[in-house]
Amino acid sequence: MSAPATDSIRKGASLLPHTAATPDGSPVSLDGAAVRVARQRAGRRGLLVIGGLLAALALAFTIRTLLGDYTITIPDFWRILLGHDAVPGSARFVLMESKLPRAVAGTLAGLALGASGATFQLMARNPLASPDVLGLTMGASAAAVFSLVVLRADGPAIALAALAGAALVAIALLTLSGSRPGAAPTRMILVGIALSAMLTSVVHWVLLRADVYRAHEAMVWLTGSLTGVTWTQIALLALVVAVALPLLLATARELHLVELGDDLAAGVGAPPRAVRGRALSLVVLLVAATTSVAGPIAFVAFLSGPIARRLLGGRAAIGAAALVGAVVVVTADHLGAYAIPGVNLPVGVITGLVGAPFLLWLLTRERASS
Template identity: 50%
Template sequence: MDKAQLPAGAAVLGGAWVRERRKAPRRRRAWVAGILGAAVAGLFFANVLLGSYTVTVPDFLRLMGGAEIPGASFIVMENKLPQALLGLLAGASFGVAGAIFQAMLRNPLASPDIIGISYGASAAAVAAIVVFGARGAGVSLAAMGGALVVAVLITWLARGRGGTGLILVGIGAAAFLQAAVTFLLSRADTGNARDVMVWLSGSLAPANWQRVAFLAAALLVLLPLAGPGARQLRGLALGADTAAGLGFNVPRARLLLTLLGVLLAALPTAAAGPIAFVAFLSGPIARRLNNGAPSLAVAALVGAGIVLAGNLAAVNAIPRVSLPVGVVTGALGAPFLLWLLISSNRSNQGG
């Protein structure tokens, strides 16, 4: 039966069905983003209001209005609130960076903290602190420079070897850079070594308004670029040949996305240290929640949620002991990495 012989309403019903099918992924993404947003907001306020020093909602509103409450003013405004904001911003940035590299290279192992980019930022930042005595913006600039240098280096060394080759080269670079960090720590004085060790563990404890403002300003510039980059990312996720056939400029898209991903990984590393496995976990969790499709917005919310939940557990899990958030995220990420390696090995063997 051709189209001319179809009942009068069939074409209309068919068009409505197609439109409904096209809307379904967007509707699911909106629901997922809304639920995650509410969860992140709840974790944010739990970090600010709960803990060894609890603050009531009325008192928090009074503090935000400028009132002075003995004890609470300092603990909330100079400690808890900057930590929560830094965790929110750093987690979102790590989440987007991880999702970019994993979708672009089509491999869940292609995360900045696995392929050496975060270690490049860490090594450069530690060198700036230990050797040159840098602080504040100087450490951030060093971290961004180190991450960019490592990204260029591993891309050049892995040319022609595909995504798997880049991951293997990145793992080797990460091992070398970790040894460099250990050497720098052995040459540091006691004060610097203690500060660097806290920072390397991935901690929100050193958070202050200067770090929050710097990271927030940087993300206000970078995150809007993730919108146009998401379309390029969807094309690259289909493979280089398919993306080129659909009209994407693959080399330019990879260059821009790599630069964006490196900066989004380096900036939170400079502000809060290399919080382990946040970038690695966010992308796969976001894809699972988004029915298998990559979403940078969902990855940002997942990353923020992981850091805030990890910090809440780190501060309150052991009485009178405040762990770095990186200890908790590392404990979550290590089993996931082992599971991923085992499942990938089984699939390559046909079961």
């Protein structure tokens, strides 16, 4: 064969699609292989992140439960849980009435808030969206404070009021932001900010009408605190998280489709309005239950999504955000209790101190990238 013919064959071969073989011998394009490798790497990274977050949560839970001004050994911890009598009564009281309830409530609250924040950010396609910013938390808080101060309610009545307040705000968000699908995310944020400002004024008005004792109780609760949480409240919150969180995780695929755009999501069988409504209903349950138990813990829902996204290399994941929220709340509660000797700061104060600089950093970063 002549040299020109050989050169022509080589040039033609260079223009053919490059292929590779799978273990069973079938050809696969290198583009497909690259996608598969990328997915495998993302999957491995996701497993490592989830494993690391679970380990961090276990460590934070252990520190919150066993260490502090009253140290409890691991053997005594298990003896108390198993009901053995060979443990001092003081250790039993500290563990079962203070340390363990706050650790369990902090874990549940963090899971609920972290998942709720990541869900809002997916729906709004904006890292600045969260139940705090969009008014859902304030709706639950305003209703709960009104029932606490004006109606002098307590216990289940406050939980029901918080649920009703969050539900009303959610209905307003969907109604006022959903007229045009393409404008829904931006409009949802604007509507939420307006509702939050209005409800803040309602809370201030209610506090002005309250007596000193009720006003102080409401102010402590509004700060976000795990002090005095009871096992009955924990059982209610655990039931809501056990039901709503798995359902929210099950909607993650549709939420990711909605994140890509309303038109695309509707084209592949995920109607944006229906998906947002279903997800928002679950978020209402999680936020209202958490707020009724611990008050509005600031910035946890806002922080969890962006942190989880950075850990996963830019991918959003509701499950990872839930674990981040749990780690943040349990760690912040321990710092609030023991960081300053003799001072017990509510968990909301610590998360606010951490969350405000993070918000400023995120705003600066968003501005620089735009």
